């Protein structure tokens with residue numbers, strides 16, 4: 001067995017024929033460019049592209065498979081240049097009713113082994129979604145119903161960014177996933193933590209002790225691929241092996257989660273929409289202490305404080321370490337030219353963030369930036385928490 005890097009949540013902006021897929025994502029983010037970026041700049045070995053149920057993207061994939069450098073394998077997944085395994089996925093928004101009868105919506109990551117499977121899934125979902133060509137569309141069914149459709153086409157379902165305030169199960173629909181999925185809860189192998197949460201926060205909820213935690217980028221542009229990722233131990237890169245990793249079977253597992261310090265995420269603390277500011281007081285903040293308004297966007301940290309059923313974080317024995325990483329774009333004084341310079345010298349961002357010595361970095365970009373990258377590696381930067389859709393900030397000066 002050997003170790004690989006995986007990022008299972010990457011969006012597509014446009015199809016190659018320039019049809020919009022995810023409007024808020026970059027135009028350059030198409031199927032082929034994602035595959036290339038993973039191989040050439042990111043060092044990612046398994047990538048989940050989650051807009052593959054769009055018929056325009058399906059056309060792109062069919063074209064992509066014709067060129068010879070990419071092919072489907074029997075165990076599921078598309079291998080490109082013998083270096084990266086592309087997992088075909090689809091993000092679906094479901095409609096839920098929570099404990100007090102209010103309605104909410106949640107995002108679900110659905111992954112499939114073959115193009116044939118996701119095509120069939122796409123075809124069936126046309127009955128439940130207004131416009132199947134676009135990303136992350138709302139379906140008129142609940143996740144309890146969606147999971148059956150996913151299973152019918154040999155797929156798996158994973159709750160996406162499980163705690164974010166607007167489109168997630170814990171953030172918007174429920175305090176317990178088991179209430180949503182009932183007897184099917186056991187069929188969910190993992191949850192995605194999202195940028196504003198980490199293992200230490202999520203392991204305050206006991207129903208998650210049987211689930212694997214995923215740290216994915218939710219990238220809306222090429223540079224953001226792998227801002228969070230998972231290091232996995234497996235036998236080869238394929239859908240089948242990925243499934244074993246998620247289920248912790250036969251020695252396959254996630255060895256380490258690499259993610260942002262959750263304070264850097266866009267929804268870490270509660271944000272007052274009236275005062276337009278983040279509230280850093282003692283959690284949970286549910287009312288603005290400045291204007292008494294309840295017109296707030298709940299922070300992930302605050303929400304977990306409300307729904308947790310453990311006083312202290314207790315992780316199950318199989319839980320891998322969670323290593324904070326500060327992507328280069330978050331480091332103050334590091335513009336895109338300097339980042340390009342670093343990447344040209346050292347290959348991938350992962351090498352720069354986690355492996356290189358201070359001397360090596362300093363030789364290319366000078367002492368100040370090198371110091372910051374090292375401080376980030378040791379978790380010693382000071383960070384102003386994010387909230388209300390605005391990322392947190394590194395406040396240590398270069």
Ligand SMILES: [Zn+2]
Pocket residue numbers: 091107136160161167
């Ligand atoms: Zn989403």
Ligand SMILES: [Zn+2]
Pocket residue numbers: 272273274275276288289290291292293
């Ligand atoms: Zn306020």
